[in-house]
Amino acid sequence: MLSLIPLLTLAALAAAQTISPSVQHAKRHHLPGGWSRVRRHEPDAVLPLRFGLTQPDVDMNTLEALLNDVSHPDSPNYGMHWAPARVAEHFAPSDEAVHAVTSWIKERGFAQERVRVSKTKGWVMLNASVAETEALLNTEYHVYAHEPSGKEHVACDEYQLPAHIVPHIQMIQPTIDFNAILGKRAASTSTHITLGQPGAGTVSPKLAATVSAIFSDLDNCHQQITPTCLRALYGISYLPIAAAKNSLGIVEYTPQAYRPTDLDMFFSEFDPTLVGARPELQSVDGGVVQNVTANFGFNGESNLDLEFAMTLVTAQQKVTLYQVGDLVMGASFNNLLDALDSTFCSFRGGDDPENDGIYPDPSGYQGKDCGTITPANVVSTSYGYNEADLSPAYTARQCAEYAKLGLMGVTVLYSSGDNGVAGNSGVCLNPDGTQTTAGKIFNPSFPSTCPFVTAVGATQVNPGASVTDPESACAQVIFSGGGFSNQFAMPDYQKGVVTSYLTTNPPPYASTIYNATNASRAFPDISANGANYVVAVDGEFGLVFGTSASTPVVGAMLTMVNDARLALGKSPIGFINPTIYSPAFRGAFNDITTGTNPGCGTVGFAAATGFDPVTGLGTPKFPKLVELWSQLK
Incomplete structure (x- = not known):
């Protein structure tokens, strides 16, 4: 059974300060094959919200430039590889991103003790009800069914963020991607994770x-x-x-x-x-x-x-x-x-x-x-x-x-x-x-x-x-x-x-x-x-x-x-x-x-x-x- 948490009142959410106008952050244009929408998700169901913070320099062009600096034979820094600590520090989201996102969530009425930040600063974590999440992201959550397997997913079609928050968030789960599954997934239902299984469709001799x-x-x-x-x-x-x-x-x-x-x-x-x-x-x-x-x-x-x-x-x-x-x-x-x-x-x-x-x-x-x-x-x-x-x-x-x-x-x-x-x-x-x-x-x-x-x-x-x-x-x-x-x-x-x-x-x-x-x-x-x-x-x-x-x-x-x-x-x-x-x-x-x-x-x-x-x-x-x-x- 899904656990329950106290709901914020709509009045409290409405009273929260609006710092910048909301803009669309992500939208799904079509459903994956075999899936259909079956119902609105229960308003008091809990969603494990995960805000993936934007990491610097992870676009392909920047990564290639960084690699060329240590990997191209004409570079004066050829062979001067980075220590793991330097990699971790370089690609960690900024303190500004962490502060902006956590402050925004708290300003929307969530208590400080409910908002957590991972040790690597890669994501901000918040367990919120569907009603709270819908108000936070200006969206609606539905349950979807997969006819071939009988599995269910929860997702929204699109969501919005304040404009000043958009540069700091790479992605949010669960939202438009089908990553939040209701009920435990059996290991045998995936064709992808079974890399070592004979006949799984992966490269094999x-x-x-x-x-x-x-x-x-x-x-x-x-x-x-x-x-x-x-x-x-x-x-x-x-x-x-x-x-x-x-x-x-x-x-x-x-x-x-x-x-x-x-x-x-x-x-x-x-x-x-x-x-x-x-x-x-x-x-x-x-x-x-x-x-x-x-x-x-x-x-x-x-x-x-x-x-x-x-x-x-x-x-x-x-x-x-x-x-x-x-x-x-x-x-x-x-x-x-x-x-x-x-x-x-x-x-x-x-x-x-x-x-x-x-x-x-x-x-x-x-x-x-x-x-x-x-x-x-x-x-x-x-x-x-x-x-x-x-x-x-x-x-x-x-x-x-x-x-x-x-x-x-x-x-x-x-x-x-x-x-x-x-x-x-x-x-x-x-x-x-x-x-x-x-x-x-x-x-x-x-x-x-x-x-x-x-x-x-x-x-x-x-x-x-x-x-x-x-x-x-x-x-x-x-x-x-x-x-x-x-x-x-x-x-x-x-x-x-x-x-x-x-x-x-x-x-x-x-x-x-x-x-x-x-x-x-x-x-x-x-x-x-x-x-x-x-x-x-x-x-x-x-x-x-x-x-x-x-x-x-x-x-x-x-x-x-x-x-x-x-x-x-x-x-x-x-x-x-x-x-x-x-x-x-x-x-x-x-x-x-x-x-x-x-x-x-x-x-x-x-x-x-x-x-x-x-x-x-x-x-x-x-x-x-x-x-x-x-x-x-």
């Missing part, structure tokens, strides 16, 4: 065949990719020097879990010195390496990531496993970001009940991890949503956090997807915004489209070719995810190369098929082999495909680059995009010029000389990357 015999020579890398093949392809030859100062972070979402016996099976074949070695577990929101269910759907991703990452960086280098979410609730990218940076926990209102695992979980993990994890220098994630799965407000909030991590010197990698220009599960967009396999509009992935992460695509050794021959875009089992964002503008570091690609290779599609504005973020940024990986899973070897494979391989190489810099007394490489797109790094990647990334009833985009939205800048030349980054400040 594809098992194509079992392996009866492993080829140990380089002549068969077109059939089987092993650590030896990858070393030959990209010139990887390195032993850590400053391993104690460094780590590669691999992210997995429960119930995805590695099997220790599989790791040892793989290590016995490819690096016996690693037998018995395990990643350092960092549990986030009750994350556990579960051993209840064992099959490729539950073990394939984690085994793949850890087997190749740990082998490539060698036994001397620590690998950190971020295991996110308990078995009951699950988790999302936001849960990991909460743990990596405490300023994110309440940023713009906190986690979204529809997309994120909400902790404490009464049936599972009893805490909430907020700023409890020190991020590794490189964090590799082989999971992703379709950009259309999430609202622009949600993706912008998350993208801003990746920029904060970049300021702190963290390299964040995401796989670009395995379905070419289509989304996860091969779905494409329809004109009304829905996603189906019959759709015709290209469906970009997220977080790959965030301009503050490095998106990794997939290549292949062509059938019958050798490791010394040029690779092509992956066209076996999976297709390298790539294209143009529908939500994020093109960052400065891409403008020259993307404009060149579009001028030289104009896509043969109508502007209704993809974002043809020539002003949106293109992806991926770089690629690595993603075909025919020999992986030990559930006691046998199999051939695995996916950007899920290429991403941790790139992460391993960048971790070794960091080692080389740290050994010289220099900083980690941090956010790499402004550097790898700069003229100084031309020639640091193997240009991929053949192949396409089909999807949505088309052949997709075409690989070409220079950057392309299939394989990005190409695959790493590891010795050249070590050389060039070692020369930077």
Whole structure:
């Protein structure tokens, strides 16, 4: 039953001082599909009002400028990353904002003891009745029903704020967004937070065949990719020097879990010195390496990531496993970001009940991890949503956090997807915004489209070719995810190369098929082999495909680059995009010029000389990357 609080009288509200005229702050123009309005909300029901205060410098242009200052090789401040305390201080709402909002609420008749401010100053909290809230925001609250699931939400269509308060408030919950749910949501009702669940629609590796015999020579890398093949392809030859100062972070979402016996099976074949070695577990929101269910759907991703990452960086280098979410609730990218940076926990209102695992979980993990994890220098994630799965407000909030991590010197990698220009599960967009396999509009992935992460695509050794021959875009089992964002503008570091690609290779599609504005973020940024990986899973070897494979391989190489810099007394490489797109790094990647990334009833985009939205800048030349980054400040 909903709790009750004393109502302010309408007379008291009317008597409150009006400091400035009210103006519309937000309005919803249509209901999400499947929802309908059923009734006015009860006037004495309590709403947990959360006023997300405006944080300075979180627009994309300002964030890019801040990042360029520490990440562009021509900047005098290159490598001078920010301490977490500086990040927290810089992005905290101003004292002026806190004072203005709390004073306004108190002037409207609310007692001082009812108004609270979070420790990070990110939001002002007030429990108010529906009647009080309607008077405060000049609106009406209704209850909405979702026919497919039977869930109910409470929301308003629009609301107003005094003009002098508008600059200080980013958002208010619950208002126009469907974030306040009446009754507890079952974890199984969300398609988004179940990142680790097999078949949840997120990026996952594809098992194509079992392996009866492993080829140990380089002549068969077109059939089987092993650590030896990858070393030959990209010139990887390195032993850590400053391993104690460094780590590669691999992210997995429960119930995805590695099997220790599989790791040892793989290590016995490819690096016996690693037998018995395990990643350092960092549990986030009750994350556990579960051993209840064992099959490729539950073990394939984690085994793949850890087997190749740990082998490539060698036994001397620590690998950190971020295991996110308990078995009951699950988790999302936001849960990991909460743990990596405490300023994110309440940023713009906190986690979204529809997309994120909400902790404490009464049936599972009893805490909430907020700023409890020190991020590794490189964090590799082989999971992703379709950009259309999430609202622009949600993706912008998350993208801003990746920029904060970049300021702190963290390299964040995401796989670009395995379905070419289509989304996860091969779905494409329809004109009304829905996603189906019959759709015709290209469906970009997220977080790959965030301009503050490095998106990794997939290549292949062509059938019958050798490791010394040029690779092509992956066209076996999976297709390298790539294209143009529908939500994020093109960052400065891409403008020259993307404009060149579009001028030289104009896509043969109508502007209704993809974002043809020539002003949106293109992806991926770089690629690595993603075909025919020999992986030990559930006691046998199999051939695995996916950007899920290429991403941790790139992460391993960048971790070794960091080692080389740290050994010289220099900083980690941090956010790499402004550097790898700069003229100084031309020639640091193997240009991929053949192949396409089909999807949505088309052949997709075409690989070409220079950057392309299939394989990005190409695959790493590891010795050249070590050389060039070692020369930077």
